[in-house]
Amino acid sequence: VQLQASGGGSVQAGGSHGLSCAYSGDTFRGYALGWFRRVLGKEREFVAAINWRGEGTYYANFAKGRFTISRAITKTTVYLQMNNMESEDTAVYYCAASPFQKINGNEAEFSAWGQGTLVTVSS
Numbered sequence: 362v363q364l365q366a367s368g369g370g371s372v373q374a375g376g377s378h379g380l381s382c383a384y385s386g387d388t389f390r391g392y393a394l395g396w397f398r399r400v401l402g403k404e405r406e407f408v409a410a411i412n413w414r415g416e417g418t419y420y421a422n423f424a425k426g427r428f429t430i431s432r433a434i435t436k437t438t439v440y441l442q443m444n445n446m447e448s449e450d451t452a453v454y455y456c457a458a459s460p461f462q463k464i465n466g467n468e469a470e471f472s473a474w475g476q477g478t479l480v481t482v483s484s
Contacts, residue, residue, distance in 0.1 A: 364457065364475030369454065380456075408421055417463065
């Protein structure tokens, strides 16, 4: 599996939760990595992305101030830390890889996708 997301689970509203995505270092060398999510009944939407060197991060408005994306290049892993979670954050979260370094949050920018992992926020 070239992109493997993990860490899905349940969390109380107001709590924190973290996701990880392991990726193939050879396949995605130089790629930006990102997270998307699909809320039940809605289109998949952009959450956050980070460029190859980790110098640039990009967030959806709803994620700013609550979510943090980071990556450990030597571990070929990208993380998504989610704080102060809300019931509206309940979704299937996907990691994805992009050959572009400046991300606008469009799905078309990403050429590879991992399977999703479900996060449920209960109030």
